[in-house]
Amino acid sequence: MKENKAASWSVNIVLTLFAVVSFFPIYMSVVNSFKTQGEIFDSVLALPENFSLDNYIGVFQELNLLSSAWNTLIVTVVGLAGIVFCGSLAGYKLARTSGKLSNFIFLMFVASMLVPFHSIMITLSQMAKGVGAQGSLIGLGFIYIGLGVNMSVFLYHGFVKAIPKELEEAAKIDGCNDFQIFTKIIFPLLKPITATILVLNVLWLWNDFLLPLIMLTDVNNYTLMLSINMLFGQYAADWPKILAALVLTALPVVVFYAFFQKYILEGIADGAIK
Amino acid sequence: MTVKAINDKKETSVNVRKKEKKLRTKSSRLSLILFVLPAFIFYFIFLLIPMLGAGVYSFTDWNGLNPSYNFVGFDNYIEAFKDDPAFRDSFFFTLKYTIVVFFVQNIVALLLALLIESRVRSKGFFRTIFFMPNMISLIISSFMFSFIFTNVFPELSQKAVFSFLDQSWIGDPDVSFYSIVIVSLWQGIGYMMIIYMAALQGVPKSLTEAAMIDGANIFQRLRQVTLPMIMHAITICSFLTLNGAFKVFDVVYALTQGGPGTSTQVMALNIYQEAFSNNFRFGYANSKAMILFLVVLVITIIQISISKRKEVEA
Structure with missing residues (x-):
């Protein structure tokens, strides 16, 4: 019993040490974002003399963080909606149809999940130029659909396989057509896997950097990650302002996490096992 | 009738x-x-066509602007292997990074998952703390760490206990390799930890208890019971870490830009610069892109076949 207690305490100590190390960068960034340049020069470890919001106000006025956030939101919503809508339609039908054509299409989607983005980014940028998707936020959202739909087809396909067919047959007898069966009966049943797919994709779209970097040329269309990158160059070594901007940009995701923690953790675990 | x-x-x-x-x-x-x-x-417009296009253009001398181009056979591939030391170095740098990240990320994530799962009251708290960095994008994480590396570590290193932090974290390529690894691990471990935790919850308590009664110590229980039971999670996490590590870009871009010189360049960054900021040799850049694809493919196939064998044994 005594031994157990000692072991339990040592586990606690190890975990706490890890936690302190893991949280330290966030803590340092937040603390120093309230300081002046001079205070940082004196000591980064000390607490600020007064928690002034000057850096935050300055950053907010000088940067278009709100408009960048809005741009990011457009891209994310368009991408997510398309990934869920197109993916569920295709995944459902592919799971319900047997035959060579259906198998072949499904295999194509699945095999493409292995393609690294960096292998196609060059030709993709040319293609985007060709179809007029380059430089536009909606276009960027569309590209995310093209890149992300394969995984959602795969996940929906697996999930639909486990749903009994009787429901659909009953609806058919009642006179529903294929599309009605899907929207009225199947799609509501897909809620759990839809939540998983949203979780797996939302952070990718919101936090992605390289694709917007290649696609967006107009500063007014910049997403949050591009704006932060630009600002890092602009402010050179003005750390208080940079840190304030970083904290502001990270805040929405942390709040999002606080609200949806349960779904996020479940989504990651479910998405991995399937 | x-x-x-x-x-x-x-x-x-x-x-x-x-x-x-x-x-x-x-x-x-x-x-x-x-x-x-x-x-x-x-899928067709934004994934399939670009993929096929990359394959075709990798055999040409296309410059991305000129509509005309010539097929040059395997010249691009030969050049990438033989006459492009920066690309070759970026390959070995990425390989080294992948090996380190693969092992450390999985071992630490599994260790944390095991420790946290043994807690009762503090489980949620620790899970939140370790997963939080994963919500913050790699770009933001890297900029935050830029501050830590250039301002916080130098000050900390003045205290005797932390004197080992007195390094040129971003300027010295040998050290900045570890800087890149540190940021990647800090941001990535939480995700793997969540997968391992979910798998651990699926291990029936009766099994470990039975092993305990049979006199197995904690390490025997881990090796003989727990690890075989979560083999599928190990497979998935291996796949995710290997795949992700070979495609590393954001951290390097934000932390060192591949510098000093090209000493910390990774494959993805090398391809990016070849195509978009150097001399627009799109044909050549595409051959490098195809090499990256093939490398990822081979590693994935090897990893999956090893994991499958292990899963069958278990």
Whole structure:
């Protein structure tokens, strides 16, 4: 019993040490974002003399963080909606149809999940130029659909396989057509896997950097990650302002996490096992 | 009714049924196409065509601007292997990074998952703390760490206990390798930890308890019971870490830009610079992109076949 207690305490100590190390960068960034340049020069470890919001106000006025956030939101919503809508339609039908054509299409989607983005980014940028998707936020959202739909087809396909067919047959007898069966009966049943797919994709779209970097040329269309990158160059070594901007940009995701923690953790675990 | 009439009737009804079946397969094929079409269009334009295009252009001297180009056979590939030391270095740098990240990320994530799962009250708290960095994007994480590396560590290193932090974290390529690894691990471990935790919850308590009664110590229990039971999670996490590590870009871009010089360049960054900021040799850059694809493919196949064998054994 005594031994157990000692072991339990040592586990606690190890975990706490890890936690302190893991949280330290966030803590340092937040603390120093309230300081002046001079205070940082004196000591980064000390607490600020007064928690002034000057850096935050300055950053907010000088940067278009709100408009960048809005741009990011457009891209994310368009991408997510398309990934869920197109993916569920295709995944459902592919799971319900047997035959060579259906198998072949499904295999194509699945095999493409292995393609690294960096292998196609060059030709993709040319293609985007060709179809007029380059430089536009909606276009960027569309590209995310093209890149992300394969995984959602795969996940929906697996999930639909486990749903009994009787429901659909009953609806058919009642006179529903294929599309009605899907929207009225199947799609509501897909809620759990839809939540998983949203979780797996939302952070990718919101936090992605390289694709917007290649696609967006107009500063007014910049997403949050591009704006932060630009600002890092602009402010050179003005750390208080940079840190304030970083904290502001990270805040929405942390709040999002606080609200949806349960779904996020479940989504990651479910998405991995399937 | 004569026999003939009956036969006729039978025949027509068979024919009708055949026709109906044909109609049904036709309509089901139509409905298959209609349902798959939206997904397929996006997939076709933004993934399939670029993929095939990358394969084709990798054999050309296309410069991305000029509409005309010539096929040059394997010249691009030969150049990438033989006459491009920066690309070769970026390959070995990425390989080294992948090996380190693969082992450390999985071992630490599994260790944390095991420790946290053994807690009762503090489970949620620790899970949140370790997963939080994963919510913050790699770009933001890297900029935060830029501050830590250039301002916080130098000050900390003045205290005797932390004197080992007195390094040129971003300027010295040997050290900045570890800076890149540190940021990646800090941001990535939480995700793997969540997967391992979910797998650990699926291990029946009765099994570990039975092993305990049989006199197995904690390490034996871990090796003989727990690890075989979560083999599928180890497979998945291995896949995710290997795949992700070989495609590393954001951290390096934000932390060192591949510098000093090209000493910390990774493959993805090398390809990016070849295509978008150097001399627009799109054909050549595409051959490098195809090499990256093949490397990822080979590693994935090896990893999956090893994992499958292990899973069967377990």
